[in-house]
Amino acid sequence: MPIRILPDHIASQIAAGEVIERPASVVKELVENALDAGSAAISIEVRAAGRALISVTDDGGGIPPDELGLAVSRHATSKLARAEDLFRITTLGFRGEALASIGSVSRMAVESRSADNTTGARLVVEGGKLGRQEPVGVPPGTHITVQDLFYNVPARLKFLKTDNTERRHIEALVTRYALAYPHVRWQLVVDGKPSLNTSGNGDRREVLSALYGLEVAKQMLAVDFKEEAYHIHGFISPISLTRSNRREITIFVNGRWVQNSAVTAAVLRAYHTLLMVGRYPIVTLFLDMPPEVVDVNVHPAKAEVRFREGDLVFTRVQRAVRRALLAYSPVPSLQPQPFWGLRQDGQPAAQGREVQLSAEIPMPGPAGETAPPARVQIHTGAEGGDQLPLLRLVGQVAATYLIAEGPDGLYLIDQHAAHERVLFEQLMAQQIEKRVPAQSLLEPVNVVLPPEKARLLEDQLPVLDDLGFEVEPFGPNTFTVRAIPALIVGGDPAAALNVLVEDFEEDESPLQSAVEARITARICKRMAVKGGQILSSAEQAALLRNLEACQSPRTCPHGRPTMIHLSADLLERQFGRRGAR
Numbered sequence: 400m401p402i403r404i405l406p407d408h409i410a411s412q413i414a415a416g417e418v419i420e421r422p423a424s425v426v427k428e429l430v431e432n433a434l435d436a437g438s439a440a441i442s443i444e445v446r447a448a449g450r451a452l453i454s455v456t457d458d459g460g461g462i463p464p465d466e467l468g469l470a471v472s473r474h475a476t477s478k479l480a481r482a483e484d485l486f487r488i489t490t491l492g493f494r495g496e497a498l499a500s501i502g503s504v505s506r507m508a509v510e511s512r513s514a515d516n517t518t519g520a521r522l523v524v525e526g527g528k529l530g531r532q533e534p535v536g537v538p539p540g541t542h543i544t545v546q547d548l549f550y551n552v553p554a555r556l557k558f559l560k561t562d563n564t565e566r567r568h569i570e571a572l573v574t575r576y577a578l579a580y581p582h583v584r585w586q587l588v589v590d591g592k593p594s595l596n597t598s599g600n601g602d603r604r605e606v607l608s609a610l611y612g613l614e615v616a617k618q619m620l621a622v623d624f625k626e627e628a629y630h631i632h633g634f635i636s637p638i639s640l641t642r643s644n645r646r647e648i649t650i651f652v653n654g655r656w657v658q659n660s661a662v663t664a665a666v667l668r669a670y671h672t673l674l675m676v677g678r679y680p681i682v683t684l685f686l687d688m689p690p691e692v693v694d695v696n697v698h699p700a701k702a703e704v705r706f707r708e709g710d711l712v713f714t715r716v717q718r719a720v721r722r723a724l725l726a727y728s729p730v731p732s733l734q735p736q737p738f739w740g741l742r743q744d745g746q747p748a749a750q751g752r753e754v755q756l757s758a759e760i761p762m763p764g765p766a767g768e769t770a771p772p773a774r775v776q777i778h779t780g781a782e783g784g785d786q787l788p789l790l791r792l793v794g795q796v797a798a799t800y801l802i803a804e805g806p807d808g809l810y811l812i813d814q815h816a817a818h819e820r821v822l823f824e825q826l827m828a829q830q831i832e833k834r835v836p837a838q839s840l841l842e843p844v845n846v847v848l849p850p851e852k853a854r855l856l857e858d859q860l861p862v863l864d865d866l867g868f869e870v871e872p873f874g875p876n877t878f879t880v881r882a883i884p885a886l887i888v889g890g891d892p893a894a895a896l897n898v899l900v901e902d903f904e905e906d907e908s909p910l911q912s913a914v915e916a917r918i919t920a921r922i923c924k925r926m927a928v929k930g931g932q933i934l935s936s937a938e939q940a941a942l943l944r945n946l947e948a949c950q951s952p953r954t955c956p957h958g959r960p961t962m963i964h965l966s967a968d969l970l971e972r973q974f975g976r977r978g979a980r
């Protein structure tokens with residue numbers, strides 16, 4: 400065959416094949432356009448998993464009538480003027496090919512009205528052929544319908560999966576965009592039934608509960624990490640909440656949902672050793688960074704990006720997640736303040752999966768009556784100012800918990816978790832000031848390690864020094880421990896050393912501070928008083944005082960709660976003293 404230039408309609412179909420793979424790709428492109436247009440409300444309707452109909456309506460800036468024909472042409476965009484701009488993209492679209500692609504593989508109708516026009520215009524494109532443009536009376540914004548997707552590309556149709564699968568792709572896409580853009584009011588209707596509704600009030604937790612259910616949403620930990628021009632934020636599951644695959648790790652870069660194996664790896668690294676093998680966290684992370692350091696023009700459907708400072712991104716993501724895991728965790732505290740809402744029957748107050756934040760959890764009242772509802776408030780470390788009020792020690796129960804009274808009710812404290820937290824903060828503070836008091840052992844202890852562990856330990860001797868350990872190599876695979884951190888005197892040095900080595904083995908983090916925090920948390924776990932250990936009154940009082948002095952007193956270094964707070968108000972309501980009937 401001689402070489403020839405492909406006719407336009409074939410070239411368009413080839414181009415469309417790259418961008419529009421399935422119904423969800425159409426939804427993605429239309430939703431991205433609506434977001435780029437600054438919409439406050441976006442409604443999506445699909446029928447027959449998007450094969451029969453996809454319609455997207457927005458209230459954004461709209462398209463002026465004289466640009467409508469251009470909008471549906473290939474390589475026509477309002478978002479990119481010069482080649483240099485390609486390296487600082489701040490919009491979701493930039494190639495000007497989505498509408499053209501969709502129009503070439505479906506029957507598409509675009510109706511749009513820009514704010515400064517009194518009427519709108521309508522243009523139909525069928526299999527790439529433009530119809531006549533007509534004026535229409537429509538509200539400001541854009542309304543696009545896509546019917547009979549792939550009607551002229553039967554081969555493509557054969558590659559589609561079952562309706563269920565295609566529908567899931569669409570729902571996953573819309574819910575994730577709803578999470579990323581909580582200030583937009585989202586509505587998704589599938590085969591005539593509401594599938595997702597958000598209020599657009601900016602509350603990501605609300606969307607999170609639509610996505611994962613209220614129970615999961617309540618438990619998620621907030622990430623909020625800033626360094627230079629990077630802001631890494633979002634939600635991660637505590638170590639108690641896992642999935643069997645990594646599909647629930649969602650990454651947004653500058654507002655764009657992307658797949659990125661390096662970021663996913665960094666997230667998993669942060670959880671490393673905290674999760675069982677084969678378990679994965681639920682994570683939604685938003686990475687915001689200057690547009691110049693991300694190349695978004697590397698994938699036909701814009702589903703991947705490339706970072707200019709890849710190592711930096713990796714380290715920062717790992718640190719952000721790690722920090723949230725170590726320090727921030729929801730503490731169940733029963734307080735009469737609205738935060739999360741449930742209906743009276745305990746179900747999310749929702750039509751479809753809409754969640755309202757106004758309703759309440761019923762608490763069983765006196766004589767089986769339903770008392771006025773108390774509401775569960777979730778404290779996250781991110782709320783800051785998490786310090787405890789002054790507490791009066793009441794005593795120890797079950798040789799495991801301390802009971803204390805504060806100005807705002809009763810505190811039930813887990814002595815082990817609390818002591819872990821105290822040791823952790825004290826040791827970390829000492830490390831930061833590079834003055835960890837070491838205590839020499841009366842008799843040095845020799846510890847023999849397996850060869851590969853011995854090598855790991857050798858590499859880390861300087862770190863140990865910072866931590867207050869004095870350890871020297873002593874013959875093959877043997878080490879002499881001469882001193883340990885004063886704080887953990889009384890613990891077994893050999894056990895402590897073994898804990899350290901386990902840690903090095905599992906953590907190749909380039910980050911010294913992360914290694915130290917993790918090692919410290921491990922040591923503290925070993926060295927803290929255990930449940931079932933009777934403490935003298937003086938020991939109880941000291942533990943309480945030290946806990947009061949902590950910065951994050953409500954969780955142990957591993958993120959579990961150190962205490963349960965029963966507010967005075969809750970107690971009064973529970974006993975029917977106030978507000979009943």
Ligand code: ADP
Pocket residue numbers: 428432433436457459460461462470471475476477478491492493494495496497498499540541
């Ligand atoms: P791109 O988004 O890459 O620019 P598209 O083919 O998706 O390319 O859209 C072409 C142009 O049409 C956009 O640049 C924009 O000016 C206009 N447009 C498309 N959808 C909308 C919308 N929902 N609201 C306002 N303008 C839109």
Ligand code: MG
Pocket residue numbers: 428431432491492493495497498
């Ligand atoms: Mg676009």
